[in-house]
Amino acid sequence: MSETPVLEVEDLCKALGGKTILSDVSFSVRRGEMKVLIGPSGGGKSTLLQCLNFLHIPDSGVIRLEGQAVDPRARKALYGYRQQVGMIFQDYNLFDHLNALDNVALALRKVKGLPRGDAEARARAELARVGLSDKEKLYPAELSGGQKQRVSIARALAMDPKVMLLDEPTAALDPELIGEVLTVIRGLARDGMTMIMATHQMGFVRSMADEILFMQEGRVIEQGTPEALLDVEAGSRTLDFCTHLAEFEAGP
Numbered sequence: 729m730s731e732t733p734v735l736e737v738e739d740l741c742k743a744l745g746g747k748t749i750l751s752d753v754s755f756s757v758r759r760g761e762m763k764v765l766i767g768p769s770g771g772g773k774s775t776l777l778q779c780l781n782f783l784h785i786p787d788s789g790v791i792r793l794e795g796q797a798v799d800p801r802a803r804k805a806l807y808g809y810r811q812q813v814g815m816i817f818q819d820y821n822l823f824d825h826l827n828a829l830d831n832v833a834l835a836l837r838k839v840k841g842l843p844r845g846d847a848e849a850r851a852r853a854e855l856a857r858v859g860l861s862d863k864e865k866l867y868p869a870e871l872s873g874g875q876k877q878r879v880s881i882a883r884a885l886a887m888d889p890k891v892m893l894l895d896e897p898t899a900a901l902d903p904e905l906i907g908e909v910l911t912v913i914r915g916l917a918r919d920g921m922t923m924i925m926a927t928h929q930m931g932f933v934r935s936m937a938d939e940i941l942f943m944q945e946g947r948v949i950e951q952g953t954p955e956a957l958l959d960v961e962a963g964s965r966t967l968d969f970c971t972h973l974a975e976f977e978a979g980p
């Protein structure tokens with residue numbers, strides 16, 4: 729018998745402002761899998777990730793965490809679900825008035841109810857995991873973009889998520905800071921974290937993705953391993969998109 733997927737998404741649909749944004753999106757994510765979302769801007773990647781965390785409530789469709797369907801109207805269940813699904817945004821979403829340690833410790837105290845000392849000890853361990861042990865007293869304004877994103881990852885890890893959703897976590901970073909964040913994410917993947925990540929960092933995608941979902945106009949157009957979709961023989965839409973992406977990034 730095959731193992732129950734960590735996350736299953738079935739026929740997810742979402743309209744915003746009277747416009748269909750997601751149409752019948754279905755896929756499932758195995759434990760320890762790195763699923764990568766690729767596709768043109770406006771294709772629905774962020775909306776999908778936000779539906780998976782119920783920041784947007786899907787119009788229809790089912791989301792199951794470890795086989796359990798989530799009912800967004802059941803507030804307590806939704807609250808429990810959100811604790812198990814970590815979310816990393818492009819722009820970090822840190823509290824500017826809290827230092828790195830408190831940014832990580834806050835939810836441990838408020839959500840998990842840990843005493844301050846325990847919360848801080850756990851927060852220190854997570855900051856160490858992302859290589860920021862010496863930065864715990866610094867405020868977001870004193871950190872680089874790469875460091876801020878690593879604090880945000882530490883904060884998500886502290887909640888012991890079953891799956892992490894990452895929405896273009898390096899898109900807002902200067903090129904020289906991208907590597908340090910991708911290195912941390914690689915480490916999480918090697919440690920067995922289950923992740924769904926929107927990214928166009930193709931070196932990372934080729935080496936780390938177990939499967940790519942290529943999204944366009946709110947639909948999953950192609951789905952497969954990097955080998956299958958990015959091989960020059962594949963003639964896939966994914967490859968075509970990524971080739972143009974490379975030209976765009978290389979400049980005229």
Ligand SMILES: Nc1ncnc2c1ncn2[C@@H]1O[C@H](COP(=O)(O)OP(=O)(O)O)[C@@H](O)[C@H]1O
Pocket residue numbers: 744745747749767768769770771772773774775776
């Ligand atoms: N709150 C909203 N109201 C109306 N349309 C939205 C809203 N948020 C996103 N959209 C539209 O949804 C589509 C998909 O956007 P998005 O999920 O951000 O795509 P991606 O992350 O792939 O660039 C776009 O056409 C965008 O304009």
Ligand SMILES: [Mg+2]
Pocket residue numbers: 773774775895896
């Ligand atoms: Mg987006």
